[in-house]
Amino acid sequence: MASGEVTYLPVTVGRNRLGELEGIVADAEAVFWEHRNLLFTLAYDMLGSVADAEDVVQDTWLRWAGVDLVRVDNPRAYLVRIAVRRALERLRGLRAAREDYPGPWLPEPLVTPDYPVTAAENVTTGLLVVLETLSPLERAAFVLREAFGFEHAEIARILDRTPAAARQLARRAREHVQARRPRYPADPQVAREVAERFVAAMAGGSLADLLAVLSPDVIMWNDGGGRVRASLRPIYGADRVARVLTGIVPRYAGLDVRWVETAVSPTFLLLDGGEVRVAVTVEPDETGIRVGGVYGLVNPDKLSHLS
Structure with a gap:
């Protein structure tokens, strides 16, 4: 081929490649939406803010959209890990602002028809107030374990801790919450x-x-x-x-x-x-x-x- 000469691929090859890319994006989006309510509820329980939970979900999607799905064995665990880590980063940033908050800080109301939540044990407003007194890692461990029933080994992988450390975080958080707010099941x-x-x-x-x-x-x-x-x-x-x-x-x-x-x-x-x-x-x-x-x-x- 002479210098400067341009060669074009056949149109059919381009279309096949485009269809393949579209299929990958569609698969990634379908998997993400399957778990979106779980991700949003986790983020809300960790942050107590609808807007911040939405931002965490958006950040999770942006990260997930660039992942090679072939290498992901467990999409749910992978997505939860991204969302929880993004929520932890945001929570650490919010802590300083909330320390200077004028008067009591309360979580934003979460109206379920507008923000469908995944099935989990109710994390009440009073409990969210108590969770504000936990460290970010303790709060994450408590929400994952007590509200969503994750095993300690799963929590360890999500938080990048040993199973023993994850178990200790969850136990410490549970004892702290029970001491400050006994939980009464209400019909x-x-x-x-x-x-x-x-x-x-x-x-x-x-x-x-x-x-x-x-x-x-x-x-x-x-x-x-x-x-x-x-x-x-x-x-x-x-x-x-x-x-x-x-x-x-x-x-x-x-x-x-x-x-x-x-x-x-x-x-x-x-x-x-x-x-x-x-x-x-x-x-x-x-x-x-x-x-x-x-x-x-x-x-x-x-x-x-x-x-």
């Missing part, structure tokens, strides 16, 4: 009935009615993020919580109440037109008939995805 229907009685008592404005539905040891957390006025410390005890609520309720008089389906405890929204102003999650106590935890979120940055 979803019973929990919803308790929450509805709570809302009715608030709407009625009766201190006595609120005291009747609140556990003596109830705790209320309010997250304004420095954007909206809210208590800067958790509020403990039925009497104090009831009195604070009777003072807050008139501020939101006239707003629409809408219950939403979440992956955790009963949650209702207060809407002004189409804008969500407040999200409140209600968790029953160990008796199952009274309110043990109230989590009020008014930080507009954490509510925008709901509107």
